[in-house]
Amino acid sequence: IVEGTNLEDMGVQAIPDGSVQVYSVLSIPRNERMQFQISVEPEVSAAPVDTPVFLPNTVIITAGVLGGVLFLSGIWLYFRQRRRNLTEDASDEKFSEREEILDSIIALEDLYHKGEITEKAYLKKRQELKDQLDSLADV
Secondary structure, three states, rough: EEEEEEEEEEEEEEEEEEEEEEEEEEEOOOOOOEEEEEOOOOOOOOOOOOOEEEEEHHHHHHHHHHHHHHHHHHHHHHHHHHHHHHHHHHHHHHHHHHHHHHHHHHHHHHHHHHHOOOHHHHHHHHHHHHHHHHHHHHO
């Protein structure tokens, strides 16, 4: 609060770093002193700014338990996904082996129909490939 004789409140003026309250003095004769008084009223706050805030023990314990549960859940999810990936890799290998055997059977039939191998060799090789295919199905 600014008080003094011949002071006029000009309002709040914006400046780059914030805003200021502007006052103006109407007229002062030469060599006369201007007198004014500035007083500050402290703002009342609910809690002093420099007072440390303490959390109750239940909040701290709850936060610790929740953090532990989240950590253990993350570990469990990691190992579960890792186990799934290993299972998928094994089934992918089995699938590719099966595809190779089927391709070999198709190629063998093409050779037989073109007359490039005998019927006896065709039947023998075809039976071997079918046995390999059956052994993959059993696993």
